[in-house]
Amino acid sequence: MDARTKQKKLVVSFVAAVVLGAVYGIFQKMLYLTKGESKKFDHPYFVAFLLSVSMVMVYPIYLAKERWGPKKPPTAPLRVPSMNLNDTATPTNDESISGAPRIRKWLFFIPSSLDSTENVLKNISLTMISQSIVQMLRSTVMLYCALLALFFLKKKKYRHHWTSLVTVMCGVTLVGYSYLTGGSTSSDNIVVGLIVLQIGQLFGAVAFVAEEKFLGDFESLDPLILAVGEGLAGTVIFSVALPIL
DSSP: OOHHHHHHHHHHHHHHHHHHHHHHHHHHHHHHTOBOSSSBOOOHHHHHHHHHHHHHTTHHHHHHHHHHSOOOOOOOOOOOOOSOTTSOOOOOTTBOTTSSBOOOGGGGHHHHHHHHHHHHHHHHHHTTSOHHHHHHHTTHHHHHHHHHHHHHSOOOOOHHHHHHHHHHHHHHHHHHHHHHTTOSSOHHHHHHHHHHHHHHHHHHHHHHHHHHHHHTTOTTOOHHHHHHHHHHHHHHHHHHHHHHO
16 A cells, blocks of 8 residues: 555545544434433443444454455564574464464453543533533543653654644633633533543543554554454443443
């Protein structure tokens, strides 16, 4: 795949993520506005559980892609250096025969648990503040992620990065302040909702950094199977936590 084709796919994926994320948020808010005979629907933990289940449902798409999609050229096995020139090196326990490190399944639980926590807190904030404000203020995840990556991943930031981050910070500050002083709903609920949302975005940023830290080196790892793995881990976590919550 050439650089131009890769860039086009990246742009399409980004636009699709923004559009589908907005639609997903709207449907979430519609759930919380649904009223039964006695009370409104108010189950943020269950909605977060459904998100994990939906990620697992991507697995048939992954199987179809593996069966009918373009095949990747095989890679040569990784040979481990040996001090003995007559010795034939073999892959270690942490390496697959394809030359890529072997994936430890439990690593999926780290970003999945963080992402599930972020999703629950975002759902709780949706019961207190409007969906459009939640969608805009979720941009703070970029600020947290950039700072965490700077310290834990040693990702250097350049002038255009800092310019973008300052612009985002100014934008979310204006949005939050205008909504807080608008007086459309109880100010106490707004403050709590904004705080819960920002704590959730911090968890989301840690999840992004954890993904890159623990799973970013697996270049052969398909993004679809990454979603399935995290969804399965989240489903297991909620299967235990949901009855308690």
